[in-house]
Amino acid sequence: MITAISWKNVWRNKHRSMIVIVAVTLGTVAGVFVAGMMKGWSDQRVDAAIYTEAAHLKVQNPEYLNNEEITYTIPNYNAVKTFIENQSNIEKYTSRTKVVAMAATSRGNTAVTLKGINPDDEKKVSNLYEFIEEDGGSYFDVDYKNPIVISDKTAEQLRIKTFRVTTELIDSLKSLQVPENVLALTQEYEGRRFYSKTKFRKAFESELSKSDARKYGALIAELAKNYQLKAKIVFTFTDMHGDLTYQSYRVCGIYKTSNTAFDAMNAFVLQDDLARVAGFGPADFHEIAALINLDNSTEKVEQLAISTRFPEVNVMTWREMAPDAAMLSDIMDIYYFIIMSIIFLALAFGIVNTMLMSIMERIKELGMLMAIGMNKKKVFRMIMLETVFLTLTGSLVGMGLGALVLKITNVTGLDFSSVGEGFEAFGYAAIVYPNIEWSFFFAIIVLVIVVGILSSISPARKALKLKPIDALRTE
Amino acid sequence: MKKQIIVLLLLFAAAVNAQDAKEIIKKMDDKLQGDSNKSEMKMSIVRPKYTRTIAFKNWSLGRDYFLTYVTAPSKDKGMVSMKYKKEMWSYTPSINRMIKLPPSMMSQGWMGSDYTNDDLVKQSSIVEDYTHTLIGEETVDGRPCFKIQMVPNPDANVVWGKILAWVHKEKYINLKAEYYDEEEFLVRTELGKEVKTFDGRELPSIIEIIPAEEPDNRTIISIDSIEFDVDIKESFFSQQNMKRVR
Numbered sequence: 223m224i225t226a227i228s229w230k231n232v233w234r235n236k237h238r239s240m241i242v243i244v245a246v247t248l249g250t251v252a253g254v255f256v257a258g259m260m261k262g263w264s265d266q267r268v269d270a271a272i273y274t275e276a277a278h279l280k281v282q283n284p285e286y287l288n289n290e291e292i293t294y295t296i297p298n299y300n301a302v303k304t305f306i307e308n309q310s311n312i313e314k315y316t317s318r319t320k321v322v323a324m325a326a327t328s329r330g331n332t333a334v335t336l337k338g339i340n341p342d343d344e345k346k347v348s349n350l351y352e353f354i355e356e357d358g359g360s361y362f363d364v365d366y367k368n369p370i371v372i373s374d375k376t377a378e379q380l381r382i383k384t385f386r387v388t389t390e391l392i393d394s395l396k397s398l399q400v401p402e403n404v405l406a407l408t409q410e411y412e413g414r415r416f417y418s419k420t421k422f423r424k425a426f427e428s429e430l431s432k433s434d435a436r437k438y439g440a441l442i443a444e445l446a447k448n449y450q451l452k453a454k455i456v457f458t459f460t461d462m463h464g465d466l467t468y469q470s471y472r473v474c475g476i477y478k479t480s481n482t483a484f485d486a487m488n489a490f491v492l493q494d495d496l497a498r499v500a501g502f503g504p505a506d507f508h509e510i511a512a513l514i515n516l517d518n519s520t521e522k523v524e525q526l527a528i529s530t531r532f533p534e535v536n537v538m539t540w541r542e543m544a545p546d547a548a549m550l551s552d553i554m555d556i557y558y559f560i561i562m563s564i565i566f567l568a569l570a571f572g573i574v575n576t577m578l579m580s581i582m583e584r585i586k587e588l589g590m591l592m593a594i595g596m597n598k599k600k601v602f603r604m605i606m607l608e609t610v611f612l613t614l615t616g617s618l619v620g621m622g623l624g625a626l627v628l629k630i631t632n633v634t635g636l637d638f639s640s641v642g643e644g645f646e647a648f649g650y651a652a653i654v655y656p657n658i659e660w661s662f663f664f665a666i667i668v669l670v671i672v673v674g675i676l677s678s679i680s681p682a683r684k685a686l687k688l689k690p691i692d693a694l695r696t697e
Numbered sequence: 698m699k700k701q702i703i704v705l706l707l708l709f710a711a712a713v714n715a716q717d718a719k720e721i722i723k724k725m726d727d728k729l730q731g732d733s734n735k736s737e738m739k740m741s742i743v744r745p746k747y748t749r750t751i752a753f754k755n756w757s758l759g760r761d762y763f764l765t766y767v768t769a770p771s772k773d774k775g776m777v778s779m780k781y782k783k784e785m786w787s788y789t790p791s792i793n794r795m796i797k798l799p800p801s802m803m804s805q806g807w808m809g810s811d812y813t814n815d816d817l818v819k820q821s822s823i824v825e826d827y828t829h830t831l832i833g834e835e836t837v838d839g840r841p842c843f844k845i846q847m848v849p850n851p852d853a854n855v856v857w858g859k860i861l862a863w864v865h866k867e868k869y870i871n872l873k874a875e876y877y878d879e880e881e882f883l884v885r886t887e888l889g890k891e892v893k894t895f896d897g898r899e900l901p902s903i904i905e906i907i908p909a910e911e912p913d914n915r916t917i918i919s920i921d922s923i924e925f926d927v928d929i930k931e932s933f934f935s936q937q938n939m940k941r942v943r
Contacts, residue, residue, distance in 0.1 A: 326856055327856055328856040328857055328858070328877075328878040329878060329884060415882065450879070450880065453879060454856065456854045456855065466785075468854035469854060470853070
């Protein structure tokens with residue numbers, strides 16, 4: 223009875239109620255969207271941290287953590303490996319060798335960590351092979367000796383990534399029907415090389431009219447990107463005996479993940495190639511990375527199992543290896559409640575205002591209701607329900623719209639590439655795929671009801687203070 | 698039959714040719730190196746905004762040992778770099794520190810020049826690590842030269858795609874060398890100028906290194922004196938001596 227009256231009351235002044243409902247709707251859409259974006263972002267970071275960079279668990283020599291010396295291989299490797307193999311909850315694992323080396327080409331040099339891997343095992347644990355750039359070769363699918371997979375960032379530092387005009391570029395521009403003068407200029411640039419996109423664009427666009435530069439500059443620069451596959455890189459490092467050694471590799475693939483810091487440090491080569499020159503024996507490995515079955519176990523349990531059995535090795539979970547990602551995944555739930563709470567706090571003032579107005583308008587009516595015997599409890603409940611209905615309607619519509627927006631953007635992705643470099647330096651993807659769990663919507667409903675109840679207190683008190691006699695006499 | 702003979706002759710000629718080119722480079726290399734030598738040089742590092750000149754003394758024995766003592770400017774005076782087989786050591790007297798250069802420092806320019814530490818350590822490979830071909834004869838500054846193309850062997854740990862060297866026909870002096878990357882773009886040019894006689898050997902007294910893409914930058918090495926086949930023992934190249942040498 224009271225519920226029905228409340229619901230009808232909401233729609234007595236449609237105009238006023240709709241304003242509040244629309245405000246709540248927009249607030250909810252914004253909140254859901256922002257939370258979805260944050261969630262998508264942090265999920266992507268956590269996914270990258272586990273499935274691309276660190277895996278769930280990593281076994282290392284504890285000394286290696288203090289000093290990345292080539293001789294600090296995993297003690298008792300074969301026993302550790304067998305133990306890991308027999309752990310029923312460890313699904314996949316791979317062993318890697320690691321060498322900190324100086325890379326040099328004829329034009330540039332940089333320091334990288336060479337990781338000696340076995341591609342078949344590696345693919346099970348790390349999805350890095352999915353990040354090979356479109357025109358960046360392949361993941362060890364070549365027939366030449368000493369192949370190496372390096373990152374886009376390393377390629378840039380070693381000047382293996384260049385910007386140049388090729389005949390294919392001119393052909394593709396022709397098919398895109400680029401104006402004659404732009405095409406002619408492009409042809410003039412054939413044979414020249416630039417080491418950065420900015421330099422290429424600066425030189426190229428200075429010779430174009432402003433409108434042409436804006437139209438075609440970025441496009442041509444993107445098409446002009448060129449990786450020099452098969453380029454030779456000479457690495458210098460200290461081998462197992464402490465001697466300085468040299469080894470050349472030829473680029474077979476270029477990868478690019480969303481974490482520039484990771485990219486800059488890691489290059490991948492075949493285990494056998496590295497072992498031959500560095501002098502690794504069959505049981506010399508620097509790390510074992512493992513993925514566990516999360517349905518039956520947690521990384522903490524497995525960590526404990528290995529480190530109790532082998533106290534001489536160090537076992538780290540991804541939470542220790544990528545603490546930023548771990549913190550994000552923990553803090554995110556709280557984080558979007560803070561966002562939602564702030565939005566609803568602001569909305570609450572609007573709701574209180576509307577409800578007060580609605581009470582003031584109905585003083586006579588309220589007096590009448592009380593006069594014919596409606597007790598204070600019922601009056602309070604009526605007003606409270608009215609407020610909750612008002613907010614709940616808005617937020618339900620808002621959640622529907624918000625979910626729809628998330629569904630769409632989850633497929634298309636939100637592209638922040640124009641400012642993405644900054645994000646990627648921190649390890650966050652430039653393209654975000656917003657995502658949210660259903661439990662978040664239930665939490666919003668609870669939050670909305672609480673907000674509704676709280677903001678009904680002031681209007682309800684106002685109504686309860688009325689004396690039926692006075693109320694009836696007001697005009 | 699006739700054809701076969703011609704083919705054989707051609708092959709033979711090619712073989713002789715290759716042998717010749719390698720011989721030339723080897724002679725050139727030996728001439729510069731000697732069994733042991735002691736020299737004084739100046740190196741000017743020319744950059745668009747400044748020029749820095751460093752003077753130093755060198756001692757070397759065979760391919761494995763090499764020691765450099767900086768005499769000027771006074772700020773750097775006393776700094777010693779030593780190559781000991783495959784290692785490179787450095788001593789800085791102002792902080793009394795002796796370090797073995799880690800791989801990370803090997804690709805840095807030596808004393809800020811266009812020469813890298815790596816160039817110093819690996820300098821012997823010019824004969825063994827390349828396939829040499831005589832591709833013609835040209836004149837450099839009016840002097841007749843062999844033009845020799847050096848392509849690194851597939852397994853050689855060399856960053857260059859190829860090197861072109863112009864070697865003086867009679868004196869076996871390197872008057873010009875061009876270093877190319879793997880895509881055949883010029884990376885840097887080395888010029889040998891002002892041939893003088895040092896201890897009975899004729900050598901260019903000025904070596905200029907010009908990076909192709911920054912023509913305003915260059916490194917100029919001028920040789921003040923060289924003595925060949927001096928009496929130095931292996932024991933000269935020790936950490937103790939790095940602190941003592943003057």
